[in-house]
Amino acid sequence: MESSVGLRERKKEATRQAVHEATLRLTVEHGFDHVTVEAVADAAGISRRTFSNYFTGKEDALLYGEEQQMRDLVRTVRERPADEPAWPALRAAVAEFGKRVAPPEREWAIRTRLAMRHPSLLARQLANHATLERDLAEAVASRQSPAENAVRPLVLAAAFLSSLRIAMRMWIEEDLAREPSQVIGEILDEMARSFE
Structure with missing residues (x-):
């Protein structure tokens, strides 16, 4: 069976x-x-x-690969060592994920460029990203004790995903000149700096 x-x-x-x-x-x-x-x-x-x-439509079909990658990224974060702090776990997970998944070059660039031009596709992509943000926040929250700040996982997940979006947009605007991991690392480094 x-x-x-x-x-x-x-x-x-x-x-x-x-x-x-x-x-x-x-x-x-x-x-x-x-x-x-x-x-x-x-x-x-x-x-x-x-x-x-x-x-449900061609938007869902086009973004399916991205959705699968999002699920894989969340799973990778959850599989990181439980005692690893949240931000290093997120960074390590995206690096590990990048080694397992083929470079996003062509397909990712196509989807991103399309989403910038088509409102229905952008709306679906934003809905996917909201789900990913929620799932990552849950994965981060599972790493902290109940006494810790409940807002922190939400902020970390949002900051992390914003960093990835910025990095991927820069990578596309640079016409794929550098490796995606280089651009992601640069943006994650900047995000990790204090704003005060």
């Missing part, structure tokens, strides 16, 4: 990934405004109804 459940989940994941890749490819070829759910379904070899079983 377990093997059939595992196989079913792998097939579902493969379908999600195929739809995501088809959406990205069609968006690059034709522009986001000219891509329809029907065209994505055809390119992925599935029906329109099957598409709807996996995604």
Whole structure:
């Protein structure tokens, strides 16, 4: 029974990934405004109804890879040693995550540029980032005692994610001239400095 459940989940994941890749490819070829759910379904070899079983719209399909990476980042933070302070744990997690995940270059840059130009895509991306911020805050809060400041995990998660967004935007504006990890490190260093 377990093997059939595992196989079913792998097939579902493969379908999600195929739809995501088809959406990205069609968006690059034709522009986001000219891509329809029907065209994505055809390119992925599935029906329109099957598409709807996996995604609510083309925005979700396009951002699926980013959502998976976000979940992986939160999981990596949770797996850091429990006695490690929050900010070093966040920094170490993003460095570890960067080693496991292929460089974001092409796909990440495409999604970010698209989001800057398309309000519906930006809205969906911002909703994803709000969820990530909440999940990271929970992961940070689990590292501190109940007597510690309850606001701190929220601030750390927001500061961390703001740093990543700034770094990725700089990286794109620099036309991918440096390694993403270099830009991220620079921004995280600056964020770690005191504001007073």
